[in-house]
Structure formats: C-alpha cells, structure tokens
Amino acid sequence: xxxxxxxxxxxxGIHALKSVSLELSQGEIVTLIGANGAGKSTxxxxxxxxxxxxxxxxxxxxxxxxxxxxDKIFALGIVQVPEGRRIFAxxxxxxxxxxGAYLRNDKAGIRxxxxxxxxxxxxxxxxxxxxxxxxxxxxxxxxxxxxxxMSRPKLLLLDEPSLGLxxxxxxxxFETIQKINQxxxxxxxxxxxxxxxxxxxxxxxxxxxxxxxxLEDTAANLLKSEKVKAAYLGL
Amino acid sequence: xxxxxxxxFGGLTRGSIYxxxxxxxxxxxxIIQLINFAHGEIYMIGAFTALVVASALxxxxxNGLSLLMLSGVIAMIYSxxxxxxMEKIAYKPLRDAQRLSPLISAIGMSIFLQNYVLxxxxxxxxxxxxxxxxxxxxxxxxxxxxSELVIVVxxxxxxxxxxLFIKFTRMxxxxxxxxxxxxMAMLLGVNVNRVISATFIIGSALAAVGGxxxxxxxxxxxxxxxxxxxxxxxxAAVLGGIGSIPGAVIxxxxxxxxxxxxxxxxxxxxxxxxxxxxxxxxLIFRPAGILGKTTSEKV
Ligand SMILES: Nc1ncnc2c1ncn2[C@@H]1O[C@H](COP(=O)(O)OP(=O)(O)O)[C@@H](O)[C@H]1O
Ligand SMILES: [Mg+2]
Numbered sequence: 349x350x351x352x353x354x355x356x357x358x359x360x361g362i363h364a365l366k367s368v369s370l371e372l373s374q375g376e377i378v379t380l381i382g383a384n385g386a387g388k389s390t391x392x393x394x395x396x397x398x399x400x401x402x403x404x405x406x407x408x409x410x411x412x413x414x415x416x417x418x419d420k421i422f423a424l425g426i427v428q429v430p431e432g433r434r435i436f437a438x439x440x441x442x443x444x445x446x447x448g449a450y451l452r453n454d455k456a457g458i459r460x461x462x463x464x465x466x467x468x469x470x471x472x473x474x475x476x477x478x479x480x481x482x483x484x485x486x487x488x489x490x491x492x493x494x495x496x497x498m499s500r501p502k503l504l505l506l507d508e509p510s511l512g513l514x515x516x517x518x519x520x521x522f523e524t525i526q527k528i529n530q531x532x533x534x535x536x537x538x539x540x541x542x543x544x545x546x547x548x549x550x551x552x553x554x555x556x557x558x559x560x561x562x563l564e565d566t567a568a569n570l571l572k573s574e575k576v577k578a579a580y581l582g583l
Numbered sequence: 584x585x586x587x588x589x590x591x592f593g594g595l596t597r598g599s600i601y602x603x604x605x606x607x608x609x610x611x612x613x614i615i616q617l618i619n620f621a622h623g624e625i626y627m628i629g630a631f632t633a634l635v636v637a638s639a640l641x642x643x644x645x646n647g648l649s650l651l652m653l654s655g656v657i658a659m660i661y662s663x664x665x666x667x668x669m670e671k672i673a674y675k676p677l678r679d680a681q682r683l684s685p686l687i688s689a690i691g692m693s694i695f696l697q698n699y700v701l702x703x704x705x706x707x708x709x710x711x712x713x714x715x716x717x718x719x720x721x722x723x724x725x726x727x728x729x730s731e732l733v734i735v736v737x738x739x740x741x742x743x744x745x746x747l748f749i750k751f752t753r754m755x756x757x758x759x760x761x762x763x764x765x766x767m768a769m770l771l772g773v774n775v776n777r778v779i780s781a782t783f784i785i786g787s788a789l790a791a792v793g794g795x796x797x798x799x800x801x802x803x804x805x806x807x808x809x810x811x812x813x814x815x816x817x818x819a820a821v822l823g824g825i826g827s828i829p830g831a832v833i834x835x836x837x838x839x840x841x842x843x844x845x846x847x848x849x850x851x852x853x854x855x856x857x858x859x860x861x862x863x864x865x866l867i868f869r870p871a872g873i874l875g876k877t878t879s880e881k882v
Contacts, residue, residue: 398770419774430767437763443759450772450773451772
C-alpha cells in the first residue's frame with residue numbers, strides 16, 4: 349500500500365533521512381521505533397509532503413506521491429496525527445473534528461462518523477463545545493486521533509501518540525489504535541518511543557538510528573531481539 | 584447636546600471607515616503575520632474605480648442608490664483583483680524569506696500603486712459625486728447626515744456578515760485553522776495558498792466599500808488618500824489587537840471618536856496628536872491591544 353524507496357530528506361544542511369526504505373501492506377499495523385532525534389517524525393513529514401524528500405521515491409497504492417503537495421497527498425487518503433497533537437486551540441472540539449472532514453461533502457456520512465467518534469471517546473462528546481486549548485493532554489490526544497479519523501483515512505500515520513500521557517491513558521490510546529485497525533481495516537503506521545507497547549500491538553516493526561533504518565522484522569521477533577531489548581525496552 | 588451628538592456620529596462614521604480598512608490589515612496579519620502596508624492603496628483604488636464607473640453610468644442616466652450599489656460592487660471586484668494579484672507577485676515569492684523582506688516589498692507596493700494612480704489620473708484632488716442623497720425621513724435630523732447613516736449601517740452589516748462567514752463556513756474555519764497552525768492545516772488537506780488568497784480578496788473588497796462610501800461623503804479624492812487612511816486604520820488594528828476581527832472594529836470606532844471629539848472640543852490641529860497619543864497610551868498599558876491576547880499562545 350505504501351512503499352518508500354531510498355528516501356533522503358534534509359533540513360537545510362542537516363541530512364535527517366539517509367536512504368530510508370520501508371513498506372506497508374493493506375490492513376497492517378507497522379511501528380517505527382527509535383531514540384529521540386533518529387528521524388521518525390521527519391519520515392512522516394516527508395511522506396505527507398511537508399518536508400519533501402530531496403532524493404528517493406514514495407508510492408501510495410502504486411502512485412508516486414513524492415512530488416505532490418500536502419493537500420493532494422491528504423486527498424489520496426493519507427492522514428497524519430502529528431507529534432504534540434497540534435490541536436487548534438481556538439477552535440471548539442466539534443470545529444476541530446470539522447477540520448478533519450475539511451475535504452468531505454457527504455453531510456450524512458460526516459455526522460455518522462462524528463457519532464462513531466463520540467462513542468469511541470465519550471469524553472470528547474461531553475466537551476464538544478469546549479475550545480481545544482482547554483482540554484487535558486489525554487483529551488487532546490483523543491481529539492487529534494479523532495480529527496484524523498474524520499477524513500476516513502486509508503493510511504493513518506501516528507507520531508508518538510502516548511507521549512506525556514498517564515499509564516491508564518496510554519493503555520486506552522493503544523487499545524483504540526488496535527480497535528481502529530480491526531474495525532475499519534485502516535492501515536496504521538505507528539511511530540513510538542514506547543517500543544514495548546507499540547511492538548505488542550504491531551504486526552511488524554522498523555528500528556531507526558540516526559536517520560537510517562537499522563533493523564526490520566516482525567514485531568514478535570523484535571520484542572525478542574537482544575539488541576532491541578537492550579536499547580529500547582530497557583531490559 | 585446636539586453638538587456632542589454631532590461629534591459622536593461624526594466619530595462613528597469615521598470609525599466605521601477605519602474599521603472597514605482595519606479588518607483587512609488584521610485578517611492578513613492573522614494569517615501570514617504580515618503588515619500589508621499597501622492595503623491603504625487598495626482602498627484608494629476602490630475609490631477611483633467607483634469614481635470612473637459612477638461618472639460613466641451617470642452619463643447613461645443612472646442615479647441615486649442604484650448608482651452607488653453598482654459602482655460599489657464594481658469597485659469591490661476591482662480592488663479584490665488588485666489585492667489578489669498583489670499577494671501573488673509581491674508577497675507569495677517571499678513567504679519563506681526573512682520577516683523584513685515582505686514588509687519592504689509591501690512598502691514598495693504602496694509607493695508603486697500611489698504613483699501609478701498619480702500618473703494614470705492626476706495629482707490634484709478630483710471631486711467625487713455625492714452618491715448618497717439625503718433621505719426624506721432624515722430631513723428633520725440635524726445631528727447626522729444620510730450618508731453617515733449609510734456608512735454606519737453598511738459597516739455593521741459587512742462586519743456581521745464577515746463574522747458569520749468566519750464562524751460557520753468551511754473557508755472561515757480554514758482561515759482560523761491556518762492562522763493558528765499552518766502546517767497542521769496543510770496536514771488536513773487545506774490548500775493554504777487558496778486560504779491566503781481568499782483573505783486578501785475579502786480584506787480588499789471591504790476596503791473598497793470603505794473607499795467608495797467615504798469618498799461620496801467627503802466629495803473629493805486624490806492618489807494620497809490611501810496612505811493617510813491606511814496609517815489610521817493600521818493604528819486602529821493595533822489599538823484593537825492586531826489579528827482580532829472584533830478588535831479591528833472596536834479599534835476603528837475608538838480611534839474615530841477620539842479624533843472627532845479632539846477636533847470638536849480642542850482643535851482640528853490636534854486630531855493626530857490625540858489619535859497617536861491614544862495608541863501610545865494603550866500600548867503602554869495593554870501591549871497586545873484592547874482585545875489582543877496578552878500572552879502569546881502560538882503553538
Ligand atoms: N525543523 C527542523 N529544522 C532543523 N532540524 C530539524 C528539524 N526537525 C528535526 N530536525 C533534526 O532532524 C533530525 C531528526 O529529527 P526528528 O525527525 O524530529 O526525530 P525523531 O522524531 O525521531 O525524534 C534531528 O537531528 C533533528 O534535530
Ligand atoms: Mg519525533
């Protein structure tokens with residue numbers, strides 16, 4: 349479904365991604381783990397066209413997207429829930445969700461999806477008229493994921509959704525990610541520093557170090573790998 | 584008391600015009616953090632367009648409110664086209680440049696447009712027809728002219744429509760989203776270029792409305808009116824809190840009243856002293872303006 353080939357991305361002179369290649373199949377949860385500054389967020393921003401790659405190719409369902417603008421890439425069905433959630437603070441919860449459905453015209457479908465989301469996260473339903481900026485960190489993460497879902501994505505990119513959340517909420521977020529994958533057959537690319545949790549729900553995983561893919565395997569094998577255990581699982 | 588009311592309505596009229604122009608400054612600033620110094624020129628171009636159209640149409644025998652409407656609408660379209668083009672050629676190429684570059688480009692644009700109209704028209708004041716005749720029901724009213732009434736009502740309607748647009752339409756929500764976090768808006772499929780263009784188009788059309796109305800009220804225009812009105816409206820936008828739409832309206836009205844009362848009770852020589860004195864005063868005690876956010880909560 350998504351194929352990234354020998355991707356090189358830069359911030360001015362900083363060479364952030366060095367020949368990154370990866371692949372996701374329809375219906376999978378694939379995780380990308382790695383230390384702070386490894387290049388995980390840059391990978392997602394390059395896929396979405398915000399940090400266009402200097403070299404390399406990205407194909408989505410067979411179509412080259414590495415020269416497309418972010419809004420065109422989004423329109424194909426790729427949505428990112430970025431690091432730090434980036435909720436529109438001065439928009440209400442409902443308006444934030446409306447922004448997720450920005451390109452949709454099917455009013456009835458939008459209403460139905462909003463109901464689905466309010467079922468998924470009843471906390472958001474209670475706060476629907478509140479401004480995004482007044483929500484707690486956990487609620488903002490729920491809203492960020494929900495806003496992404498409002499576009500009915502084919503591919504959902506999640507950047508560190510558990511960052512800064514209390515353990516109960518981390519549990520809830522990971523369960524929800526699994527549920528979204530199972531109920532809607534949404535393909536999920538999950539970037540995480542919480543390697544333990546993400547490898548438990550993922551089918552496959554990639555390990556990134558200093559802008560390079562250092563390892564790739566099934567999630568089960570990575571959980572057992574001595575190298576991963578030592579570096580990312582704190583065992 | 585009548586004198587006071589006269590000054591009050593005079594200030595309200597003036598303030599309405601400032602508000603119409605200030606809306607364009609504040610919307611553009613909210614979206615791309617640019618002080619569009621050439622915005623006053625868009626207002627001036629609106630006035631000249633209406634003058635040309637109204638002169639032509641009155642030769643065909645059109646008059647009164649329909650003449651005002653038609654020349655106003657054409658002025659709005661013309662000014663909007665100027666605003667749209669100006670953004671594309673003077674600001675868009677500099678979007679990723681240092682902050683100072685688009686500002687300098689804006690000043691250049693302002694000087695260019697003034698001189699363009701100076702050469703295409705004339706350096707003298709030209710008289711502008713009174714498109715708003717006295718309404719019969721206003722005959723016994725001494726404290727306010729009909730044209731003042733039209734200006735105030737039009738401003739109220741335009742501001743209300745703009746507020747509803749920003750609050751409820753898809754483009755309005757996208758404008759607010761882009762103002763808060765451009766990258767996130769892009770990640771949700773918003774074409775930021777389109778949103779920026781829409782902002783310039785709306786701001787320019789509002790400025791044209793102000794230009795047509797006040798020219799008809801005052802009765803003469805020249806190539807320089809945009810510069811002075813632009814500086815005043817910019818002051819109003821900063822006074823109200825730049826980036827805030829209600830702030831632009833309140834800033835405009837406060838400035839209009841200050842000038843009107845200063846002129847009426849002190850001397851017209853002190854009009855500007857009071858206007859800018861007020862600005863300094865507000866900025867000392869509320870640096871972000873009357874309705875501006877005191878703490879920056881940019882993501
Ligand atoms: N906006 C930026 N400008 C310059 N350098 C950046 C920027 N964003 C990230 N980097 C650099 O790129 C590298 C990869 O960063 P990032 O993709 O954010 O890593 P991760 O998400 O894995 O923590 C880091 O060295 C970081 O300092
Ligand atoms: Mg990151």
